[in-house]
Amino acid sequence: MVLSLSFALAWVGVALAVGPSPSQIKNLVTFGDSYTDVVSVGDGGVAWPVYAARDGNFKLFPFARSGATCSNNLTKVPFPSLFESQLPLYFSEKVNGSLRLEPDETIYTLWIGTNDVGASALLTGHQTPGVTLVDTVSCSINWIKTLYASGARNFLFQNMIPLQHVILYSPDSYPNRFWTAQRNTTEWSVFMTELVNAGNAISKLMLEALAPTLHGAHIGLFDSYALFSDMIAHPQLYLNGTVPLNVTGASHSCVFELNESTSSGGVCTDNVGPAADSFLWFDELHPSEQADRVVAREVAATIRRESSKWATWLS
Numbered sequence: 329m330v331l332s333l334s335f336a337l338a339w340v341g342v343a344l345a346v347g348p349s350p351s352q353i354k355n356l357v358t359f360g361d362s363y364t365d366v367v368s369v370g371d372g373g374v375a376w377p378v379y380a381a382r383d384g385n386f387k388l389f390p391f392a393r394s395g396a397t398c399s400n401n402l403t404k405v406p407f408p409s410l411f412e413s414q415l416p417l418y419f420s421e422k423v424n425g426s427l428r429l430e431p432d433e434t435i436y437t438l439w440i441g442t443n444d445v446g447a448s449a450l451l452t453g454h455q456t457p458g459v460t461l462v463d464t465v466s467c468s469i470n471w472i473k474t475l476y477a478s479g480a481r482n483f484l485f486q487n488m489i490p491l492q493h494v495i496l497y498s499p500d501s502y503p504n505r506f507w508t509a510q511r512n513t514t515e516w517s518v519f520m521t522e523l524v525n526a527g528n529a530i531s532k533l534m535l536e537a538l539a540p541t542l543h544g545a546h547i548g549l550f551d552s553y554a555l556f557s558d559m560i561a562h563p564q565l566y567l568n569g570t571v572p573l574n575v576t577g578a579s580h581s582c583v584f585e586l587n588e589s590t591s592s593g594g595v596c597t598d599n600v601g602p603a604a605d606s607f608l609w610f611d612e613l614h615p616s617e618q619a620d621r622v623v624a625r626e627v628a629a630t631i632r633r634e635s636s637k638w639a640t641w642l643s
């Protein structure tokens with residue numbers, strides 16, 4: 329009786345185990361936008377997946393591409409989107425046998441949304457008519473369903489950072505390489521705060537609803553919003569450069585004239601080398617390399633189950 333009860337409890341424990349086990353994951357497959365692109369790197373140095381692969385001892389398979397939105401059906405931008413470019417490339421490599429990944433040993437990450445909600449998309453009304461935040465977030469959840477259907481089993485979904493604090497969307501913004509046209513920066517910041525917070529709340533609810541339906545899957549939600557909010561509140565815990573810590577400006581800051589072409593250079597101020605590590609932002613839209621080292625460290629620790637500070641395993 330005692331034996332069979334402990335057997336039953338052990339079985340329940342296995343069936344309900346959430347998250348991969350500590351040394352289970354060997355491969356890291358990354359999807360997303362410039363925050364995650366390892367070729368066209370957004371942070372002015374080395375991208376976070378390269379550091380995460382080092383920190384976690386994973387083999388890296390990077391599919392994220394700069395400028396990406398979830399789907400060009402929803403927000404049409406001239407960049408390789410998740411559904412029309414990144415996933416098709418992954419599947420073609422899988423089908424022709426150049427990519428062979430054991431599902432149990434492989435985790436898939438997605439960090440997207442910045443371009444979906446941003447200038448030239450939802451923020452400025454440039455989406456496909458009728459498309460809303462609900463559609464772009466649903467699309468990112470469909471990334472899990474699509475990969476699961478092809479055999480993938482481990483997923484880490486990285487939500488959006490507090491984008492109202494990047495210089496492009498802050499109330500005291502200035503014309504920059506991403507936007508030089510006239511705008512009301514207060515209104516942009518207010519709207520961006522709504523988009524990011526509502527989007528993250530919707531993705532959390534959708535992930536919680538999805539997790540119990542995908543048998544044998546492990547789904548984690550990595551709270552980038554909370555991590556970046558903490559970096560803003562306590563920069564001394566994360567930033568370590570040689571000039572005063574700075575969470576409002578960019579290490580590569582370029583001020584443009586109103587209406588100036590975004591392809592001209594602007595007037596730039598650069599903090600490079602050890603000084604750059606004092607900054608949270610690299611430019612007016614992207615986290616710095618030091619911020620990305622922190623993201624890498626925390627993502628690797630999440631996957632190896634050494635930390636549960638910024639992530640929740642839903643299954």
Ligand SMILES: *[C@@H]1O[C@H](CO)[C@@H](O)[C@H](O)[C@H]1NC(C)=O
Nearest residue numbers: 398399400401402411412467
């Ligand atoms: C995009 O639209 C095409 C054509 O209607 C459709 O086949 C495809 O499934 C859509 N993709 C997404 C991600 O919704």
Ligand SMILES: *[C@@H]1O[C@H](CO)[C@@H](O)[C@H](O)[C@H]1NC(C)=O
Nearest residue numbers: 417420421422423424425426
């Ligand atoms: C498999 O597909 C990828 C992506 O289309 C291509 O780059 C690669 O050369 C192909 N490999 C083989 C062995 O056919």
Ligand SMILES: *[C@@H]1O[C@H](CO)[C@@H](O)[C@H](O)[C@H]1NC(C)=O
Nearest residue numbers: 511512513514515516517518
């Ligand atoms: C910008 O928008 C805010 C909020 O709607 C408003 O209070 C402010 O007057 C606007 N500024 C300008 C210059 O129009």
Ligand SMILES: *[C@@H]1O[C@H](CO)[C@@H](O)[C@H](O)[C@H]1NC(C)=O
Nearest residue numbers: 572573574576577578581597
């Ligand atoms: C932060 O960096 C920006 C851009 O270089 C600069 O203008 C600003 O004065 C700095 N702020 C602090 C508090 O050092």
Ligand SMILES: *[C@@H]1O[C@H](CO)[C@@H](O)[C@H](O)[C@H]1NC(C)=O
Nearest residue numbers: 508509510511585586587588
């Ligand atoms: C910038 O462009 C807008 C729209 O074309 C125009 O109304 C405004 O006067 C221009 N401002 C400057 C300083 O060029």
Ligand SMILES: *[C@@H]1O[C@H](CO)[C@@H](O)[C@H](O)[C@H]1NC(C)=O
Nearest residue numbers: 568569570602603605618621
């Ligand atoms: C800051 O810390 C990172 C590790 O997180 C280290 O790689 C980097 O060299 C440090 N930067 C400076 C300027 O000491």
